[in-house]
Amino acid sequence: MLHKSIGVQAIGIFIISLLICSSASAVKITVWDQYTAPDMSPAVDKLNALFEKANPDIQIERVAMSGEDMRKVLKTALLAGEKLDVVYTEVGPGHMGLLARAGLLIDLTEVYERYGWTERVYEFPRTIATFDGKIWGIGNELEYLTTYYNKDVFQELGLEIPNSYEELIWICEKLKSKGYIPFGFASKDYWTSVHPFAVFVNLLIPKDELDEILLEKDKWDHPGLARALEIWSIEFPQKGYFSKDFQALGYNDGNMLFYTEKAPMRLTGTWLLGDIMENVKTFEPSSFLFPQIKKDIPVRVPMVCGSGYCVPKATLYPEECFKYLDFLLSDEAGKIWIEEAKLVPPFPVSLEGLELAPLQKDVIRSLFEIDGGHFIDIYSTARWWNELCSLMQGIYAGKETVDGTINKLNRIWKEEREKGLLRSR
Amino acid sequence: MRRLKLLARQSGIYCFIIPALALYVVFIFYPMIHTLLLSFHEWNGATITKKYVGFANYVKLIYDDIFLISLMHNVIWLMLSLALPVSLGLLLALLLSEKTKGRELLTIIYYLPAMISLVAVGIIWSLIYHPQCGILNGVLRLIGLDFLTRPWLGQTPWVLLALIAAGAWTYFGFCTLLFLAGLQNIDPQLYDAAKVDGAGRLQQFLHITVPLLRNVTTLVVIWTTIGSFKVFDIVWAMTRGGPHHSTEVVTSWLYKQAFEASRVGYGAAISICLLAIILILTLAYLSYAERE
Numbered sequence: 001m002l003h004k005s006i007g008v009q010a011i012g013i014f015i016i017s018l019l020i021c022s023s024a025s026a027v028k029i030t031v032w033d034q035y036t037a038p039d040m041s042p043a044v045d046k047l048n049a050l051f052e053k054a055n056p057d058i059q060i061e062r063v064a065m066s067g068e069d070m071r072k073v074l075k076t077a078l079l080a081g082e083k084l085d086v087v088y089t090e091v092g093p094g095h096m097g098l099l100a101r102a103g104l105l106i107d108l109t110e111v112y113e114r115y116g117w118t119e120r121v122y123e124f125p126r127t128i129a130t131f132d133g134k135i136w137g138i139g140n141e142l143e144y145l146t147t148y149y150n151k152d153v154f155q156e157l158g159l160e161i162p163n164s165y166e167e168l169i170w171i172c173e174k175l176k177s178k179g180y181i182p183f184g185f186a187s188k189d190y191w192t193s194v195h196p197f198a199v200f201v202n203l204l205i206p207k208d209e210l211d212e213i214l215l216e217k218d219k220w221d222h223p224g225l226a227r228a229l230e231i232w233s234i235e236f237p238q239k240g241y242f243s244k245d246f247q248a249l250g251y252n253d254g255n256m257l258f259y260t261e262k263a264p265m266r267l268t269g270t271w272l273l274g275d276i277m278e279n280v281k282t283f284e285p286s287s288f289l290f291p292q293i294k295k296d297i298p299v300r301v302p303m304v305c306g307s308g309y310c311v312p313k314a315t316l317y318p319e320e321c322f323k324y325l326d327f328l329l330s331d332e333a334g335k336i337w338i339e340e341a342k343l344v345p346p347f348p349v350s351l352e353g354l355e356l357a358p359l360q361k362d363v364i365r366s367l368f369e370i371d372g373g374h375f376i377d378i379y380s381t382a383r384w385w386n387e388l389c390s391l392m393q394g395i396y397a398g399k400e401t402v403d404g405t406i407n408k409l410n411r412i413w414k415e416e417r418e419k420g421l422l423r424s425r
Numbered sequence: 426m427r428r429l430k431l432l433a434r435q436s437g438i439y440c441f442i443i444p445a446l447a448l449y450v451v452f453i454f455y456p457m458i459h460t461l462l463l464s465f466h467e468w469n470g471a472t473i474t475k476k477y478v479g480f481a482n483y484v485k486l487i488y489d490d491i492f493l494i495s496l497m498h499n500v501i502w503l504m505l506s507l508a509l510p511v512s513l514g515l516l517l518a519l520l521l522s523e524k525t526k527g528r529e530l531l532t533i534i535y536y537l538p539a540m541i542s543l544v545a546v547g548i549i550w551s552l553i554y555h556p557q558c559g560i561l562n563g564v565l566r567l568i569g570l571d572f573l574t575r576p577w578l579g580q581t582p583w584v585l586l587a588l589i590a591a592g593a594w595t596y597f598g599f600c601t602l603l604f605l606a607g608l609q610n611i612d613p614q615l616y617d618a619a620k621v622d623g624a625g626r627l628q629q630f631l632h633i634t635v636p637l638l639r640n641v642t643t644l645v646v647i648w649t650t651i652g653s654f655k656v657f658d659i660v661w662a663m664t665r666g667g668p669h670h671s672t673e674v675v676t677s678w679l680y681k682q683a684f685e686a687s688r689v690g691y692g693a694a695i696s697i698c699l700l701a702i703i704l705i706l707t708l709a710y711l712s713y714a715e716r717e
Contacts, residue, residue, distance in 0.1 A: 383685075
């Protein structure tokens with residue numbers, strides 16, 4: 001009896017020792033990401049579990065937080081020497097660019113070559129993670145700005161997708177006459193105004209001239225800027241294309257106007273896709289690109305990556321981090337990104353065999369057909385961007401003029417350019 | 426022997442003081458000094474090196490329109506906080522100090538809003554002020570006052586007043602509690618004597634209650650001043666200083682500069698200014714109160 005008991009104890013100790021040894025030999029990498037949305041977070045957990053299964057020697061410790069929280073703590077954490085291994089942060093010059101220029105990130109240029117990411121990752125997510133000629137990250141969540149619309153209302157009123165700005169205005173008037181609010185727009189959340197602004201800037205300023213402004217000039221001296229501000233901030237509200245209380249409504253209220261069929265159009269990003277699919281049950285949603293405004297400027301749609309993965313210099317396990325990123329760029333991960341996280345990864349994934357809603361398929365297909373334009377956020381600093389948002393709110397309220405807004409924006413743009421904080425060619 | 430006893434007694438005292446002092450030094454004094462030093466630098470919060478710029482950040486402050494507007498909003502917040510929740514608190518305390526039935530229960534009810542997190546308060550009041558489904562516009566419509574309905578959080582000057590009202594809701598209970606405690610310390614015989622001398626209610630209030638509540642009033646005024654200048658949570662939760670800086674307060678502007686625009690040195694200069702303003706106002710009121 002006694003022998004039996006000793007034997008059982010010995011086996012137990014042996015198993016425990018084995019477990020301790022196996023966990024001790026596994027490398028733990030800490031990943032900070034921003035996938036807090038209910039559909040995204042479990043998908044990322046699943047990806048991490050798959051990676052751990054395929055790489056038993058690496059464990060992932062995931063910390064998910066909102067973009068705002070990430071902005072608050074990431075710089076301080078990195079500067080304090082926190083041993084972070086992979087972080088998923090915004091890709092603008094004020095975020096990833098700032099960390100890269102401060103020497104807090106690993107230059108991934110060579111890693112891109114070594115792992116074949118140069119061929120695998122689309123050019124856009126690579127370019128926006130490039131600062132001063134070096135690649136510092138991998139942009140993920142490819143998104144663009146589109147106009148969602150209520151297909152049922154359009155059909156009921158005999159409306160077609162607009163091919164020109166004039167046609168769009170005609171649609172707005174028609175919708176208004178039938179008691180609809182043409183656009184579900186809300187400006188209380190200050191950042192919401194920047195997206196339509198980006199759409200108009202790309203439709204009113206030729207590509208090469210916009211490139212020049214964003215990457216070289218210290219001044220927004222193109223008349224297209226004033227026109228972009230005028231259309232969305234003055235003309236549309238005055239014509240009654242927005243709800244009369246849009247200044248007191250938040251982003252979600254704007255979505256609700258669309259979901260509850262009060263507003264048949266919603267100009268926003270493809271990040272809303274999952275939300276639309278979950279909330280819209282009473283009508284068929286679809287999308288179209290905002291139509292051409294000037295005949296000599298083709299439709300270019302602002303594209304962006306939600307954020308981008310990068311590897312802090314403080315990591316003790318760079319190779320394990322690269323391995324993890326390589327897994328996130330695999331075919332296996334690609335399917336989960338699209339089907340479960342409902343986002344578009346930065347590399348080609350075959351849609352065949354995937355269970356996708358028609359709207360989701362449309363959006364993904366369009367992404368590869370559109371002529372990508374500039375999403376202003378990723379070219380400006382947070383200071384300039386915040387000021388733009390606030391000044392647009394001022395124009396809605398009649399407290400700011402378009403000229404005054406341009407002057408203020410130019411002053412900050414110039415200061416930021418002089419300090420080398422903006423992107424350059 | 427005596428010396429040894431004294432030393433042992435003193436070391437006992439220090440044992441109690443040192444932990445609190447250490448916490449104060451680490452979490453209050455050191456950050457304050459560090460912030461002061463940061464305010465003389467230009468720093469984006471990410472680089473190891475900081476550029477020394479002397480008083481440049483303070484000079485910039487003078488020309489920063491939005492900082493000045495924010496400061497004005499804080500002053501408005503202070504004035505209205507002194508006028509509304511403090512006065513209401515005093516009035517309620519006076520009513521409760523009478524032998525009212527259910528006094529304890531009412532005191533708890535008044536104090537309840539002060540126990541709710543300010544972020545939650547912001548969310549609750551954002552719903553109350555919602556232009557389409559908010560209870561405020563709903564009630565106004567119900568009683569036929571449609572002309573008074575408005576997008577409360579989207580229109581100046583209403584938006585700032587709406588925020589102050591939400592802030593006042595959380596604060597008046599605290600003022601009531603303090604005044605009530607003060608009133609309970611006043612000897613009732615003084616009122617009896619005043620009544621015998623033929624003093625009316627107003628005279629009793631002006632000549633007995635007000636002077637004897639001086640200490641509590643000083644505390645409430647200082648607390649209100651500090652609170653009005655450091656208000657942040659409720660503003661951030663409801664409007665983030667918008668629309669178009671119409672509810673910008675010094676702390677929200679500080680936050681935007683230091684943490685969003687990565688102008689940490691400038692943000693530090695704003696916080697030092699804020700500290701100086703609060704200190705000056707508090708000391709000025711204290712010296713006035715003591716002189717009185």
